[in-house]
Amino acid sequence: MREFTFTQLKDGYRYNSDTLLLYDFISKHKLKGSVLEVGCGCGIIGILLKHKFEKIELFLLDILQQNYELCEINLKQNNISAQLFCEDFFSFSHKRKFDFILCNPPFYRNGAYESTNLHKKVSKFQSSFCLDSFIKKSNSLLKANGTLYFCYESSALESICSTLTKYKLRLSKICFVYKDEKSKARLVLLEAKKSFNGVCEVMRPFFMYKDKIISPQMQELSSSLRIKSLDL
Numbered sequence: 001m002r003e004f005t006f007t008q009l010k011d012g013y014r015y016n017s018d019t020l021l022l023y024d025f026i027s028k029h030k031l032k033g034s035v036l037e038v039g040c041g042c043g044i045i046g047i048l049l050k051h052k053f054e055k056i057e058l059f060l061l062d063i064l065q066q067n068y069e070l071c072e073i074n075l076k077q078n079n080i081s082a083q084l085f086c087e088d089f090f091s092f093s094h095k096r097k098f099d100f101i102l103c104n105p106p107f108y109r110n111g112a113y114e115s116t117n118l119h120k121k122v123s124k125f126q127s128s129f130c131l132d133s134f135i136k137k138s139n140s141l142l143k144a145n146g147t148l149y150f151c152y153e154s155s156a157l158e159s160i161c162s163t164l165t166k167y168k169l170r171l172s173k174i175c176f177v178y179k180d181e182k183s184k185a186r187l188v189l190l191e192a193k194k195s196f197n198g199v200c201e202v203m204r205p206f207f208m209y210k211d212k213i214i215s216p217q218m219q220e221l222s223s224s225l226r227i228k229s230l231d232l
Helices: 017-027 044-052 065-077 118-124 131-141 154-166 216-223
Strands: 003-008 034-038 057-062 083-086 098-103 142-153 169-178 185-194 226-231
Touching: 003 044, 003 065, 017 044, 017 142, 017 185, 017 216, 034 044, 034 131, 044 057, 044 065, 044 098, 057 065, 065 083, 098 131, 131 142, 131 154, 131 169, 142 154, 154 169, 154 185
Parallel strands: 003 226, 034 057, 034 098, 057 083, 098 142
Antiparallel strands: 142 185, 169 185
C-alpha cells in the first residue's frame, strides 16, 4: 500500500475525518475526465483521487496563497500532477467546463465562535463561502451531465435541496454520517447531477463510533489509507 505525505500548517486549518469521509464517498464512484476541487486546502482529496483514478485531469483551486503553496509541496512530494489556481471561486473563469466539481466547504454557522486565525476562519465558516453562490457557480462550470460532490452539516439539508433545484441540479446519491447509533446525523455527503431524472439513492449510513470505540466502518477507511502528516 502506498504511503502519502501531506504537509500542513502547524497553526492553521488541517484536514480531518470529514475530509477522509468525503474522499471515501467520492472514490466509490468512477471518475473520468476533468475534476475541479474547490477550496482544496492542502490538496489531499484531489491528490488521493488522482492516485486512484490516474486518467483524470485534476484542477485544484483555493483562495489562500498559503494553500496554493501547500498544494505545490504536496503534489511534488506525492508525484501527482495537477493545474493549480489561487483565485476566488466566485470570480473564477475557465475556457472549459468540468465533468466533476468537488468541495469540502466551510459550513460552521455564523454566530459560532470564529477563530482570529485567518486560515482557520476562511476554511471553516459560512461567512466566507455562501452555499447559494457555491451551487450557482458550480452549475455554471459543470458540463451538461456534470456531477457535483460536497459535504455539509445535515441540518441544512432542506436548504441544500431547494438550492440545488433552484440551479437545476438534482440529488443522485446521499449518505448521512453519525457520531454513533444514538446520535442524530451531523454530516451529509452529497452527489448532485445536472440533467438527472433518476431517483436519489440513499446510501448506507456511516457511523464514526460503535460502543464508544472507533467503528468498523471508520477502521476500514483508516486502514485503506497510509498518510503521513508534516507540519510547516
